[in-house]
Structures are given as structure tokens and as C-alpha cells.
Amino acid sequence: MIAPRTAPVITLTLNPAIDETIELDALAPGTVHRARGVVFHAGGKGVNVASCLADWGGIPVIAAGLLGRANEAPFVRLFAAKAIRDECIRVPGETRTNVKLAHAGETTDINLPGLEVTASSLRAVSALLLRLAVPGAVVLLAGSLPAGVDAGFYAELATALAARGARVLLDSSGPPLARALAGAAPPWCIKPNRAELEALAGRRLADAASLRDAARGLVGRGVALVAVSLGAEGALFVTGRGCLRAALPPMRVASTVGAGDAMVAGIIAGMHAAAGLERIARLGTAFAAAKLRAPGANLPGRDAVEALARAVVVEHEGVGAA
Template sequence: MIASALTVTLNPAIDETILLDRLRPGHVHRAQAVRFNPGGKGVNVASCLADWGGGEVIATGLLGHNNTSHFEALFTTKRIIDAFIRIPGDTRTNIKLSHDGETTDINLPGLVPSAAELQALLARSAGLATTGTLALLAGSLPSGVADDTYATLAETLIRRGARAVLDTSGTALKAALAGKAQPFCVKPNRAELEYFAGHSLTGDDAVIEAARGLTARGVQLVVVSLGAEGALFITESQILRAALPALRVTSTVGAGDAMVAGIMAALREEAGLERLARLATAFAAGKLGLAGPNLPPRSQIEALGGAVTIQIIQ
């Protein structure tokens, strides 16, 4: 039986992406277009997994009652099981200025859930997880929520037999990795891993050493995304670098989340590390050619995966 995929998003957002020729601070700009996409890391990952297919995708988290339509349309269109808890207020909007092949983010404040609402989400997440479920805990924590919330969620899900995948940053990442139960997989970028390590990480050796500190804690897979340099895939016994040549970029929004979706798709297959690295890299690259949390057809992803350059470091 194929494991279900569960994504948990405590701080979702509506991504308002404004397309510009270039960005000149202090000047008036005329936008080429504007797009609204339901977002938040877990929502983006669920969307990409649904595009890939291969099993049930469940999305949960907290949504504001007042502006759910973008999310509900996505879930209906992609047949994602909507298990979000609605709470009073508005889900935040994140403004993303897409320009010069880059994205400038302006993230607005979000909902402030109560202790009772958080407890309801914990109970719902636990109820959705069964043995073998791939459960993603992703994104920032809402204002006022304790740093150790992901640690608590991970411990609860792991007790249910789930494999937890963690994609967060800052104090939430530190607190989660200080918890009693370690996630199965963690996907930091270089800056996030540097924050966790407490110092800069220049070169592969430094990144690998920091990642190996996580595997020593019990994390079974660490994926460090390095932008144009590709990504490092690190387990206790293997280290790979995966990369693709530069591709045409429509939007970088959600590329990291697409990589997480590729990791989860490969884990569903029980794939080896090389297949996982190829698929994760192909998901991220495929997303670059599309706006919103979407993937190209499976055949295109597989072709991109075949073109990925794999360097076996260990």
C-alpha cells in the first residue's frame, strides 16, 4: 500500500506575485501581471505532490475563515484532501516581486491562533497519521506560537508511526531538533544550516560536517539546498551532490518546496539515495519554468531527472 502524504502548515499565505521587468527601489513600476496563489510551504508541497500523483495527499493546518476561496479551489482542482481547521480572521498575504530572474519577498503578519486552536490542530494531525505516513512540518510558526511546537508535533506524529519531514528555519528549527524525537528528514538551505550551526559554512566540507551533526542526532536524511550549486544529500553512510545546468526561470517562488515534494515522492517509492536526489532536483527545476505551486507533466520531470549530474562524495 502506498503511504499517504500529510502536510501541516501552521502559517499559510496567499502569495501575490507581481511580475516586473526589473526592480528599482524608490521608483514607480508598471507590473506586467499579478497572480494570486494559495501558498505556505506545506500547501505548495501538497500541490506539487498532487501534480505528480501516486497516492493520497492530505493538507492540514490553520486557515482564516475570511479568505479561504483560493485554497479551496486548489484543493478541489487537484483532489487534495482538505483537512485545514478554520479559525477567525484572514490568512495573511505575502507579496512577491518577481524581477531580474529573482524574487523579492514582503511577508505580512499572519493569524495568531489560540492555545485551543493549536491543540485542535495537534489532535487533527495525529488523527490523520498512520504507520508509514509521510508527514511534512513546514514553514514559519505564527506569531505567539512557542518555538517547540514542531518538536511537539513531530513527537506526536512519530509515535503514530509516521516519518516526519521538517522544513523550517531559525529558532523553530533549533527547537525541533532539540526535541525527544528526531524527524526522518530535514531540508535546510545553507543559510538555515548556518543559523543552526551558529557559524558560516564555506565549502562542501563545512556543510557536510554540519549535516553530519544532524545525522548523529538521529536524522536519517539531510538535504541541503545550495541554489545554483545544486544540493547535497547526506545520510549516515552516503553523500551525493546533485545539480542541473541553468534553466529558464519563470518564477523561483516555491522551488525549494518543490524539492521537498520530490523528496517525499521518492520516499513514497522507497527509492535509493541517487533516485531521490534526481527526483528532488528535477521537481525543483521543473517548478522554475512555471508560475505558482505547479509541476510540469511527469514525463518532463523524469527527463529532467535523467539529466541531473550526480557526484558521489561518499
């Protein structure tokens, strides 16, 4: 199904976070550090994707999920500043804060526990998504599940959303991803990294051929598009019609935080425009590269991203339309 241009993109974040990024010259465990600066960003995978899509423009974006009422302000500001429709359900307590130590182009993450989620909150979220997901909508189910939530939650939601005529992207890992792949309606797209694909395959994937074979195995299980992020090596994009690898030359890195989320946003931007696989791969790679140049889930102007998309090196292998 091709999403009409007026259909919204809906992102779900059940385990959002306020990202506290501390800039260091170097990181040496067991020693005292003097920070060069600190910034705070409303985050969580779905929130990051919504932010990047809003920067790209031309796509109606809805952010759904759960937010702690006690510290919702950073999210409210972000949604207002970027004209993202706020459909997040407020619950008692505080959204978690994740600490990110940025040093020498790398990031060390310290993720804190999230909100305690009740069964009634989960029912409310499910009902909300099913109401918002008109036929043709693209729905992203993103991130880890809060503690205590059954690992099959995404699988059940993906099946219900597919019945509504939505295309579901799932960006998660571990049991929630495995359960969704075994569900009645697997996600339309997933974006594992190498380690996550190895976990799904149950073996080490040491070369390009083994990566392709593992991704094709998931396509054979009903996933329309498998995008495997490979860090500095680029990404592999696999459908039932073919496979390609996309990458950009090495570049200056300001922060790797959210690069994977930016790639998801680029994939969604391509899907929303009914693009073919090469355009989706170029946008996914360009969004991720653009994100590397600045902290926070923000993109530069569309012209800058399009320039990166044109510079992406694509290696084809029997590629057809997405």
C-alpha cells in the same frame, strides 16, 4: 520504516498565505513601477508541497493546517482542482497575503503577519494530525510558526508523530528547527539552505567539506536525511550511509517562488516510493528545476519531470540506500 504505497502524505501549514506575485521588468527602490501582470496563488510551504505532489500523481495527499474563514476561496479551489484532501481547520479572520515582486529572474518577498492562533486551535491541529498519521504515513511540518506559538511546538508534534509510526519532515528555520533537532524524536528529514545550516552549525560553511561535515553532524544527532539546498549549485543529500551532490545545468527561470517547496515534494515522492538516496536526490532536484519554469506551485507532466531527473548530474561519495 518504509511507507506503504497506500499511506498518505500529510502536509501541515500553520501560517499559510495567498501569494500575490507582481511581474516587473526591473526593481528600483524609491521609484514608481508599472507591473506587467499579477497572479494570485494559494500558498504556504505545506500547501505548495501538496500541490506539487498532486501534480506528480499516484500519492494520496492531505493538506492540514489553519485557514482564515474570510478568504478561504483560493485554497478551496486549489484543493478541489488537484484532488487534495482538505483537512484544514477554519478560524476567524483572513489568511495573510504575501507580496512577491518578480523581476529579472529573481523574486523580492514581502511577507505580511499571519493569523492570530489560539491554544484551542493548536490543540485541534495536533489532535487532527495524530488521528490522520497512520503508521507509515509521511508528515511534513512546514513553514514558520504563527506569532505567539511556542518555538517548541514542532518538536512536541514530531515526537508524538514518531510514536505513531510516521516519518516527519521538517522544513522550517530558526528556533523551531533548533528545538525540534534537540527534541526526544528529531525529524526524519530536514531541508536547510546554506544560511540555515550555518545558523545551526554556528559558523560559516564556505566550502563543500564544511557543508558535508555540518550535515553529518545533524545526522549524528538522529536525523536520517539532511538535504541542503544550495540554489544554483544544486543540493547536498546526506545520510548515515553516505553523501551525494545533485545539480542540473543552468536553465531559464520564470519564477523562483516555491522552488524549495518543490524540492521537498520531490524528496517526499521518492520516500513514498521507497526509493534509494540517488533517486530521492534526482527527484528533489528535478521537482525544483521543473518549478523554476513556471509561476505558482505547479509541475509539468510526469514525463517532463522524469526527463529532468535523468539529466541530473550526481556526484557520489560513499552513498548507500536512504
